[in-house]
Amino acid sequence: MTPRPSHPTGENTLLKPRSTLTRELVNLDGLWRFALEDANVREPWTGALVSKLEAPVPSSYNDLFADQQIRDHVGWVWYQRTAWVPRGWSGERVFLRLDAATHEGKVYVNDVLVAHHVGGYTPFEADITEHVTPGADFRLTVGVNNELTRATIPPGTISVSQDGRRQQTYLHDFYNYAGLARSVWLYSKPERHITDVTIVTGIIGRTGVVDYSVEASQETKVRVRVLDATGREVTNAVGSVGTLSIEDVLLWRPGAAYLYDLVVELLDGEDMVDSYTEHFGVRTVEVRGTDFLINGEPFYFTGFGKHEDTAVRGKGHDNAYLVHDFQLLDWVGANSFRTSHYPYAEEVLEFADRHGIVVVDETAAVGLNLGVQGGLTGIGPQPTFSPDTFNHETQAAHAQHLREVIARDKNHPSVVMWSIANEPASNEDGAREFFEPLVKLARQLDPTRPLTYAAVMFATFQNDKIADLFDVLSINRYYGWYVFTGDLKTAEQYLERDMRGWVEAFGKPIMMSEYGADTMPGQHSIWDMPWSEEYQQSFLDMNHRVFDRIDAFIGEHVWNFADFQTSNGIHRVDGNRKGVFTRDRKPKAAAHSLRARWTGLNGAKPTEGQTKAAENTSTDVRAEPALEGAK
Structure with missing residues (x-):
C-alpha cells in the first residue's frame, strides 16, 4: 500500500469548508470596520469599534489608506462586523474559519476569545456553537498583529526609534503586507462530523490506486464513493481506511488535468450523518536518479x-x-x-x-x-x-x-x-x-x-x-x-x-x-x-x-x-x-x-x-x- 501522509491531531485539521448535503457555508467577506490599536482602541471586542475607517476583506490594509501612520503601523489592528447565524442551523455545530491572518490573529465572538493563531499564511478555525444563537446576530471582532520576531516564520525584529515609534525589520525582500488577506467563513457541521480526509494515489498499469483515510469527531460507519468528472460512480468502499481501484483511470497530467471526487459519508445505520467531498487527481511523483518523474515520465x-x-x-x-x-x-x-x-x-x-x-x-x-x-x-x-x-x-x-x-x-x-x-x-x-x-x-x-x-x-x-x-x-x-x-x-x-x-x-x-x-x-x-x-x-x-x-x-x-x-x-x-x-x-x-x-x-x-x-x-x-x- 502507498504510504499515507500523516497530519496534526485534533479538531482543527485544516479541512477546507465546503457546502454539501449536510453542511452550509456563509461567506463573511466585505467591508469591515477597521482601526489601529492605540491609546483609544485597546479592547474593541467589548463593544462597537469606534472608527470611521472601513477595510475590505480580503485585502492587506497597508496600501488602502492615505495615512502613512497606517501603512507603517507595527502591532495590532482591529476588524469588526456583525454576522448572522442562519436560523436553520439549530442543532448543528457552528464554526468560524479564517483563511489567514497575517501574522497573528485573535478572534472574539461578542466578548469571548474563541481563537488565537500565530502564522500568517495558514487557516485556523473555532467552534463557536456555545457562543451564538441560530437566527440571531453576533459581534465578530478580529485582531491582526503584523509583528515578526526571532520566534516567528518568517522572522524579524522590532526596534523603537528615538521618537518612540515602533519599527519592524525583516530579512525578506518583499513588503510585509498584513491584515485579513484571505476570506472569512461561517459554516455548519452536524454534531457528528468528518474532521479530516487524506488521499494518496498510485498507478498499476491502467488502474488507479487510491489509498484513503477518514477521521471523524466520533467513531461511526464510513462510506466512500469515487465519482468521475461526469458524476458517475466508478468505485466505492466502506471503512475509515482503505484502498480503492479505478479501472481505465484517467490520469492527472501537467497541462491536462483530470479530477475525480471522493465523496465521504458518515452513516448511522443507512442514514447519512455527514457528507464531505474532496477533489483529487490520480498521479504519481518520483525522483529517480537525476530525473523528476510525474506518472513515470520525466518532467x-x-x-x-x-x-x-x-x-x-x-x-x-x-x-x-x-x-x-x-x-x-x-x-x-x-x-x-x-x-x-x-x-x-x-x-x-x-x-x-x-x-x-x-x-x-x-x-x-x-x-x-x-x-x-x-x-x-x-x-x-x-x-x-x-x-x-x-x-x-x-x-x-x-x-x-x-x-x-x-x-x-x-x-x-x-x-x-x-x-x-x-x-x-x-x-x-x-x-x-x-x-x-x-x-x-x-x-x-x-x-x-x-x-x-x-x-x-x-x-x-x-x-x-x-x-x-x-x-x-x-x-x-x-x-x-x-x-x-x-x-x-x-x-x-x-x-x-x-x-x-x-x-x-x-x-x-x-x-x-x-x-x-x-x-x-x-x-x-x-x-x-x-x-x-x-x-x-x-x-x-x-x-x-x-x-x-x-x-x-x-x-x-x-x-x-x-x-x-x-x-x-x-x-x-x-x-x-x-x-x-x-x-x-x-x-x-x-x-x-x-x-x-x-x-x-x-x-x-x-x-x-x-x-x-x-x-x-x-x-x-x-x-x-x-x-x-x-x-
Whole structure:
C-alpha cells in the first residue's frame, strides 16, 4: 500500500469548508470596520469599534489608506462586523474559519476569545456553537498583529526609534503586507462530523490506486464513493481506511488535468450523518536518479517564482488576478510555479488542480540567513543559528508551520514537491542541526512527495551542509546581476562551473529556482546595459545555454513572474523589478523570449538547438501581437 501522509491531531485539521448535503457555508467577506490599536482602541471586542475607517476583506490594509501612520503601523489592528447565524442551523455545530491572518490573529465572538493563531499564511478555525444563537446576530471582532520576531516564520525584529515609534525589520525582500488577506467563513457541521480526509494515489498499469483515510469527531460507519468528472460512480468502499481501484483511470497530467471526487459519508445505520467531498487527481511523483518523474515520465519545470502581490490589495486574494495570471502562464508556455515564499491561498491551488499547472509548495521560512543582512547593510556578521539568533523557538515555529502547510495542501494533485525554506544559511554552522529534524518531520507528514529548499548564493556545493538531506537541488543564482554585473561572458563561465559542481557533488536532479535581472519597462539599449529590457533577455538567454548543457537539469523558474512591492531600500525602485511582467501584468520583452523558448515543450527539456532558435527569434516574436491584430 502507498504510504499515507500523516497530519496534526485534533479538531482543527485544516479541512477546507465546503457546502454539501449536510453542511452550509456563509461567506463573511466585505467591508469591515477597521482601526489601529492605540491609546483609544485597546479592547474593541467589548463593544462597537469606534472608527470611521472601513477595510475590505480580503485585502492587506497597508496600501488602502492615505495615512502613512497606517501603512507603517507595527502591532495590532482591529476588524469588526456583525454576522448572522442562519436560523436553520439549530442543532448543528457552528464554526468560524479564517483563511489567514497575517501574522497573528485573535478572534472574539461578542466578548469571548474563541481563537488565537500565530502564522500568517495558514487557516485556523473555532467552534463557536456555545457562543451564538441560530437566527440571531453576533459581534465578530478580529485582531491582526503584523509583528515578526526571532520566534516567528518568517522572522524579524522590532526596534523603537528615538521618537518612540515602533519599527519592524525583516530579512525578506518583499513588503510585509498584513491584515485579513484571505476570506472569512461561517459554516455548519452536524454534531457528528468528518474532521479530516487524506488521499494518496498510485498507478498499476491502467488502474488507479487510491489509498484513503477518514477521521471523524466520533467513531461511526464510513462510506466512500469515487465519482468521475461526469458524476458517475466508478468505485466505492466502506471503512475509515482503505484502498480503492479505478479501472481505465484517467490520469492527472501537467497541462491536462483530470479530477475525480471522493465523496465521504458518515452513516448511522443507512442514514447519512455527514457528507464531505474532496477533489483529487490520480498521479504519481518520483525522483529517480537525476530525473523528476510525474506518472513515470520525466518532467521539466518551466515557469516562475511568484508573489501574491497586486496594487492596492497587497496580498489580498483576488479571483480576477488569479484567472489573468494563469492565462499569462499559459500564454508564455509555463507549466509550473513556486509559491515563493509562503503557501498561497487555497483557491490558487484548486485552480492549478483544475488546469494542470504544477506547483512547488513553499513554506514561509524565508529570511533564515543573517549573512544576507550583513551583505546588504554592512552590519557585522552574526551567526544565523545560535541561542541568541535563530534557535529552538524558531525551529519549533518552523515545525508547526510545516505541519499546517502539509495538512492543508496534502490532497492537491498540482502540488508535486515541498520546499521547506528559501535561501537559508545552509553554509553556516548549525544549519544541519536546525534543518535535519525538519526534513525528518516533513517526510513523516508526507512520505509521498520529494523535498527541496532554495539555496542562497553564499551556499556552494563545497560548503553547503544540508543538500544531501533533500531529493531535488533548487538553486538561486544571479551571475550577471549581483555578481559580474553586465559581464555575461564571465557570468556564463562561473554559472556552468557552479551548476556542474552541484551535480558532481550530490548526484541529484537540479533546477534553477531563481534567476533574473531587474528591468525597467521602456529602458532600451543596443549594448548589454543592466536595467534595460534587452539585458534581461540576454541574461535569461545566457542562463538557458548553461541549463541545456547539463543533463541533470530538470527545470527553470525565472525570478519573478511580475514586479512586486518591497520594503524601502535604495537598491529598489518602487519595489523589485525582476518581473517578466510589470506589476499590472504588462509583458516586458523577456516575456516574448520565454514564450519562444517554452511554448510547445510540454514538460520536455529544451535542447541547445531549441535555445539558439529561441534566441534568434526573440526579437521577431515581440511583433507577434501586432501581426496577429493585422490579420
